[in-house]
Amino acid sequence: MLKQLYSRSLSRYTSSPHAADLDAFATMVAARGVDNRRTERHTRRLLWVLEAAALPPNGIIGADELRSAFAAWPHKGYVGTYRLYCRYLQERGRLAAPGPCQSRFTLKEQHLRRLVELRGIAPATVTYDNWALTDFLSRVLKPHQEPSSITRQSLDAFFRQRGPQLARRTFGHTVHVVRRYLRYAFDTGVLSEPLHEFALPQAFRFEQPPRALPAHQVQALLASIDRSTNIGVRDHAILHLMAGYGLRPGEVAALKRSSIDWQAHALRVEQSKTRSVLLIPLAPNTVDVLRHHVERWAAASSGAELFGLAQPPFGPMSPCAVSARFKVHARRSGLPITEASAYALRHSFAMRLLGVGVSMKLIGDLMGHSSLASTSAYLRIQTDMLREVALDVPAEVAP
Numbered sequence: 001m002l003k004q005l006y007s008r009s010l011s012r013y014t015s016s017p018h019a020a021d022l023d024a025f026a027t028m029v030a031a032r033g034v035d036n037r038r039t040e041r042h043t044r045r046l047l048w049v050l051e052a053a054a055l056p057p058n059g060i061i062g063a064d065e066l067r068s069a070f071a072a073w074p075h076k077g078y079v080g081t082y083r084l085y086c087r088y089l090q091e092r093g094r095l096a097a098p099g100p101c102q103s104r105f106t107l108k109e110q111h112l113r114r115l116v117e118l119r120g121i122a123p124a125t126v127t128y129d130n131w132a133l134t135d136f137l138s139r140v141l142k143p144h145q146e147p148s149s150i151t152r153q154s155l156d157a158f159f160r161q162r163g164p165q166l167a168r169r170t171f172g173h174t175v176h177v178v179r180r181y182l183r184y185a186f187d188t189g190v191l192s193e194p195l196h197e198f199a200l201p202q203a204f205r206f207e208q209p210p211r212a213l214p215a216h217q218v219q220a221l222l223a224s225i226d227r228s229t230n231i232g233v234r235d236h237a238i239l240h241l242m243a244g245y246g247l248r249p250g251e252v253a254a255l256k257r258s259s260i261d262w263q264a265h266a267l268r269v270e271q272s273k274t275r276s277v278l279l280i281p282l283a284p285n286t287v288d289v290l291r292h293h294v295e296r297w298a299a300a301s302s303g304a305e306l307f308g309l310a311q312p313p314f315g316p317m318s319p320c321a322v323s324a325r326f327k328v329h330a331r332r333s334g335l336p337i338t339e340a341s342a343y344a345l346r347h348s349f350a351m352r353l354l355g356v357g358v359s360m361k362l363i364g365d366l367m368g369h370s371s372l373a374s375t376s377a378y379l380r381i382q383t384d385m386l387r388e389v390a391l392d393v394p395a396e397v398a399p
């Protein structure tokens with residue numbers, strides 16, 4: 001499997017003392033339906049972790065030892081690699097059981113078992129709650145301390161420290177998880193005071209400024225793309241669909257050549273969030289853009305995907321790759337939009353429809369929203385529309 005993944009840097013992997021494990025691990029990951037690109041990333045991360053931690057090759061590895069090895073690599077992708085490698089070791093009987101639970105984590109294990117037995121929470125929720133509570137207890141308690149040592153000061157210090165470090169949704173979820181744990185600790189008598197009685201953070205849907213791009217900037221961005229190459233033609237078609245029809249990066253990545261009805265001038269889009277299918281009529285210039293892309297790309301790719309990768313491993317583009325292409329062209333365009341994301345095109349589409357009088361219900365249907373609240377988050381505030389509905393201030397006010 002290593003030969004298939006690493007044609008140029010194969011010696012880097014075969015010369016490692018973990019070569020046999022890396023090859024077997026990559027084979028297992030690929031057998032689970034993971035594409036070659038993601039398998040390559042998981043294997044590369046595993047090589048770095050194994051060598052940095054000097055773990056024994058082809059031997060039994062302790063669960064605590066493995067967890068410590070991956071803890072030095074806190075990046076997001078390593079979580080998936082850690083889980084896959086744990087599964088790999090378990091299938092081969094090479095993952096040793098963890099050591100005795102530390103005092104600070106004993107109550108956490110009881111709390112999670114109770115949630116599973118009494119409330120039947122999903123395994124994914126247990127995994128996330130376990131991560132949040134382990135992070136909390138590791139920062140507020142020392143290994144030998146009991147949960148009874150938690151104070152209001154340490155609780156406040158934890159939230160002040162982690163607030164700027166975590167994404168908003170992650171931080172909000174962590175607050176709820178910690179609050180539920182503290183309530184359980186108080187109800188069982190571990191805590192003598194109700195530390196769970198604190199105000200929860202409030203999230204406001206409309207607190208951020210508008211993220212839509214003006215129409216002239218969207219047009220300038222599309223015009224700045226060099227369409228003399230196959231990649232330029234592909235990227236222009238991608239951004240054209242996102243700007244003109246409000247498609248998500250994931251929806252663009254999932255398009256196939258069969259999604260286009262050339263005779264009816266329509267595009268079949270599988271909307272990922274609502275799990276519905278939307279049939280979009282295409283404008284004549286959009287049909288020309290897509291036809292030009294398909295004609296140029298047909299010689300470079302024989303796959304069924306509409307937008308494919310230009311370099312090995314070949315295959316369909318991922319949603320992240322689609323978003324990355326927006327970032328590339330936003331930077332190259334010279335426009336003041338380098339801080340924007342690919343979703344700015346989707347916001348621009350919604351704002352443009354609102355500006356010409358399209359109802360919010362129809363905008364929501366086109367964008368694949370299940371509620372008007374989701375559509376409202378895209379529209380934000382349009383100052384020009386507010387100026388139109390504002391009343392004139394009278395020159396004099398009668399007593």
